[in-house]
Amino acid sequence: MTGARIFLEALKREGVREIFGIPGGAVINIYDELHKDSELFHILTRHEQGAVHAADGYARSSGKVGVVLVTSGPGATNTVTGIATAYMDSSPIVVFTGQVPTSMIGNDAFQEADIVGITRPCTKHNYLVKDVKDLPRVIKEAFYIARTGRPGPVLVDLPKDVITASANVKFPDHIELRGYKPVLEGHVKQIRKALDIILASSRPVLYTGGGVIWSSAAADLTKFARKLKIPVTNTLMGLGGFPGDDELFMGMLGMHGTYAANMAVTHSDLIIAVGARFDDRVTGKVEEFAPEAKIVHVDVDPASISKSVKVHVPIVGDAKRVVRRLLEELKNVPQKEIRAFQKRTAEWRKKISEWKETQPLRYNRSKTRIKPQYVVEKLYELTGGDAIITTEVGQNQMWAAQFFKYKQPRTFITSGGLGTMGFGFPAAIGAQVANPGKVVVDIAGDGSIQMNIQELATAVQYRLPVKVFILNNRFLGMVRQWQHLFFDKRYSETCFGVLPDFVRLAEAYGAVGLRATRPDQVENVIKKALDVNAPVLVDFVIDREECVYPMVPAGASLKDMLLV
Amino acid sequence: MVRRHTISLLVENRFGVLARVAGLFSGRGYNIESLCVAETTDPTVSKMTIVTSGDDQIIEQIIKQLRKLIDVIKVTDLTTTEHVERELVLVKVNAAPEHRAEILRTVDIFRAKIVDVSPSAYVVEITGDEGKIGAFIELMKPFGIRDIARTGKVAMARTAKKREQEGTRHVA
Numbered sequence: 071m072t073g074a075r076i077f078l079e080a081l082k083r084e085g086v087r088e089i090f091g092i093p094g095g096a097v098i099n100i101y102d103e104l105h106k107d108s109e110l111f112h113i114l115t116r117h118e119q120g121a122v123h124a125a126d127g128y129a130r131s132s133g134k135v136g137v138v139l140v141t142s143g144p145g146a147t148n149t150v151t152g153i154a155t156a157y158m159d160s161s162p163i164v165v166f167t168g169q170v171p172t173s174m175i176g177n178d179a180f181q182e183a184d185i186v187g188i189t190r191p192c193t194k195h196n197y198l199v200k201d202v203k204d205l206p207r208v209i210k211e212a213f214y215i216a217r218t219g220r221p222g223p224v225l226v227d228l229p230k231d232v233i234t235a236s237a238n239v240k241f242p243d244h245i246e247l248r249g250y251k252p253v254l255e256g257h258v259k260q261i262r263k264a265l266d267i268i269l270a271s272s273r274p275v276l277y278t279g280g281g282v283i284w285s286s287a288a289a290d291l292t293k294f295a296r297k298l299k300i301p302v303t304n305t306l307m308g309l310g311g312f313p314g315d316d317e318l319f320m321g322m323l324g325m326h327g328t329y330a331a332n333m334a335v336t337h338s339d340l341i342i343a344v345g346a347r348f349d350d351r352v353t354g355k356v357e358e359f360a361p362e363a364k365i366v367h368v369d370v371d372p373a374s375i376s377k378s379v380k381v382h383v384p385i386v387g388d389a390k391r392v393v394r395r396l397l398e399e400l401k402n403v404p405q406k407e408i409r410a411f412q413k414r415t416a417e418w419r420k421k422i423s424e425w426k427e428t429q430p431l432r433y434n435r436s437k438t439r440i441k442p443q444y445v446v447e448k449l450y451e452l453t454g455g456d457a458i459i460t461t462e463v464g465q466n467q468m469w470a471a472q473f474f475k476y477k478q479p480r481t482f483i484t485s486g487g488l489g490t491m492g493f494g495f496p497a498a499i500g501a502q503v504a505n506p507g508k509v510v511v512d513i514a515g516d517g518s519i520q521m522n523i524q525e526l527a528t529a530v531q532y533r534l535p536v537k538v539f540i541l542n543n544r545f546l547g548m549v550r551q552w553q554h555l556f557f558d559k560r561y562s563e564t565c566f567g568v569l570p571d572f573v574r575l576a577e578a579y580g581a582v583g584l585r586a587t588r589p590d591q592v593e594n595v596i597k598k599a600l601d602v603n604a605p606v607l608v609d610f611v612i613d614r615e616e617c618v619y620p621m622v623p624a625g626a627s628l629k630d631m632l633l634v
Numbered sequence: 635m636v637r638r639h640t641i642s643l644l645v646e647n648r649f650g651v652l653a654r655v656a657g658l659f660s661g662r663g664y665n666i667e668s669l670c671v672a673e674t675t676d677p678t679v680s681k682m683t684i685v686t687s688g689d690d691q692i693i694e695q696i697i698k699q700l701r702k703l704i705d706v707i708k709v710t711d712l713t714t715t716e717h718v719e720r721e722l723v724l725v726k727v728n729a730a731p732e733h734r735a736e737i738l739r740t741v742d743i744f745r746a747k748i749v750d751v752s753p754s755a756y757v758v759e760i761t762g763d764e765g766k767i768g769a770f771i772e773l774m775k776p777f778g779i780r781d782i783a784r785t786g787k788v789a790m791a792r793t794a795k796k797r798e799q800e801g802t803r804h805v806a
């Protein structure tokens with residue numbers, strides 16, 4: 071078998087069905103082999119960054135590993151932003167890059183780039199394959215590393231001579247990595263200790279993040295929260311990990327979190343963090359984060375524990391397994407004690423309800439201008455929440471997080487850690503590939519959408535009925551908001567002098583273009599977009615200077631929120 | 635409180651591993667005071683000794699981040715256990731005729747060795763722990779140190795068994 075054939079066989083053994091990529095000289099033999107293969111489906115994107123975000127969106131929406139194949143040099147370097155995006159949000163993807171022949175590595179050969187060196191700090195692991203015989207093992211390891219423990223991107227660099235060489239190989243059934251043994255089962259003693267502390271608390275808060283989504287712990291965690299009636303807040307990455315319409319749900323916390331969630335954290339006496347990492351956008355001024363609280367922290371990555379805040383009960387383990395164990399242990403707690411706990415914490419829940427009532431998420435409604443929040447609310451209403459929402463980065467992302475209630479895990483897909491503009495649209499394409507029957511909407515800004523707009527061609531070519539809702543303020547809105555609030559409205563380079571006509575642009579690509587300029591058009595336009603079984607780009611011309619509130623200024627304490 | 639730590643790593647003996655470890659330190663802003671690496675008796679495994687400094691939280695992060703690297707098999711913070719450390723240093727010191735006797739005496743006291751002699755300088759080889767090496771260098775300074783080359787520290791945990799430990803202590 072040639073290296074190219076071995077490569078495809080190894081992918082199939084990992085259950086791969088779809089590959090996102092763009093060919094080139096260094097991988098032309100693989101593409102030739104792919105041409106003869108009827109089992110693997112290749113999606114040709116228009117930019118390698120688009121391919122990686124698409125594979126990432128595929129992974130986030132399905133839990134399966136996303137796969138990318140690109141050529142050497144520029145093909146490889148174009149993947150870097152996508153890889154870093156996946157790395158920051160722990161998304162399992164495997165990126166295969168072509169490379170110049172091993173004999174030429176280091177010679178500045180045509181289209182040579184040291185992609186293993188370049189991506190070392192933004193991959194969970196990476197490989198340069200030097201011998202065709204290593205290919206089956208390396209590919210198996212790459213997938214295993216990508217999807218286990220704290221998931222993440224893995225890159226495999228494939229020199230051309232390795233791809234063209236032939237060898238008799240055996241595909242391994244299992245692999246042994248002596249330096250990689252993720253701890254999945256939480257320490258039982260620690261879990262018991264956590265439960266004791268929880269039952270002794272009076273003002274508990276469950277603070278859950280992306281780890282709950284990745285480990286499929288949402289259902290068990292919801293059960294646990296409801297059994298004890300513990301109020302829940304999600305990080306941006308954690309949205310969908312707890313039903314957004316549940317009365318225990320307080321919304322997102324952090325910089326653009328709800329008043330109730332930020333106040334609850336500030337006054338809590340026990341934070342139970344599950345699969346969240348106390349990111350600076352969540353904690354605000356870290357010294358003043360949850361000043362009265364003890365902290366229980368469940369995370370599969372030991373390095374996330376006690377990184378920025380001191381933790382009282384650390385539990386290293388997979389979120390789902392730990393929460394299941396907590397539920398088991400809870401069975402041994404007398405009903406009486408549980409009732410006493412619920413009674414003791416009733417006052418706390420009442421306090422939280424008051425916060426929710428006095429300061430709900432809100433905006434100034436308008437009859438003449440389209441408010442972006444209104445668009446998101448309407449989309450929620452018209453889909454009943456049954457959709458996968460991806461976002462770009464900026465205000466659009468925050469409004470999408472605030473005004474849509476996510477009820478299921480893997481339905482909210484956003485670049486949280488790296489904050490990559492241009493992520494949402496290709497991610498939506500990947501999500502649509504993984505979920506053919508689902509409504510997939512990218513909530514976008516006019517700035518971000520221009521960063522990967524070329525993927526409209528991909529959506530049209532593969533008949534992926536992805537919707538793009540541009541909340542068009544003709545600004546780099548979130549940056550403008552900061553300039554508005556903290557730089558005396560000096561809008562340095564945030565106002566676009568020129569924007570394309572998005573409707574005609576969509577049509578030029580063969581997609582459907584729609585526009586709404588008045589609030590009374592919004593509902594109909596959304597209905598129309600959802601009705602069309604084709605890619606649709608909708609240009610919502612919104613109130614230009616709308617800001618995202620609440621807002622905790624960078625570096626301020628969570629309790630110091632700017633409100634509407 | 636910022637303290638110096640000696641961390642010992644067992645790593646896969648593969649190309650790129652050193653870059654991964656060094657990159658982790660530079661990427662996260664940790665400093666490396668010295669780093670030594672060489673094969674062990676198992677040719678697939680290398681041993682690294684890294685001297686770094688930081689407060690408890692930073693050291694904890696360094697160790698956890700090192701453990702996350704797929705090619706890192708084992709990480710031990712030797713600072714918290716009984717261990718021996720040694721460094722080898724070559725010192726080229728001015729050897730004016732009137733100073734030679736004193737230099738030779740000091741070399742003798744420190745059980746160092748003269749490994750090269752020229753009309754105007756000696757090259758001295760000395761092995762020892764941090765304290766011994768520091769003291770020796772201080773004593774050489776007045777004569778004029780022309781050049782110095784240090785291997786960086788290597789270190790090893792002492793054997794836990796009591797009797798054995800006593801036996802090895804003096805040899806070291």
Ligand SMILES: Cc1ncc(C[n+]2csc(CCOP(=O)(O)OP(=O)(O)O)c2C)c(N)n1
Nearest residue numbers: 464465466489491515516517518546547548
């Ligand atoms: C690739 C990239 N470049 C720059 C930024 C910095 N940035 C953050 S938000 C933002 C503005 C986004 O504008 P737009 O997409 O129009 O969305 P809006 O905030 O108006 O909703 C910018 C430039 C970024 N996050 N990503």
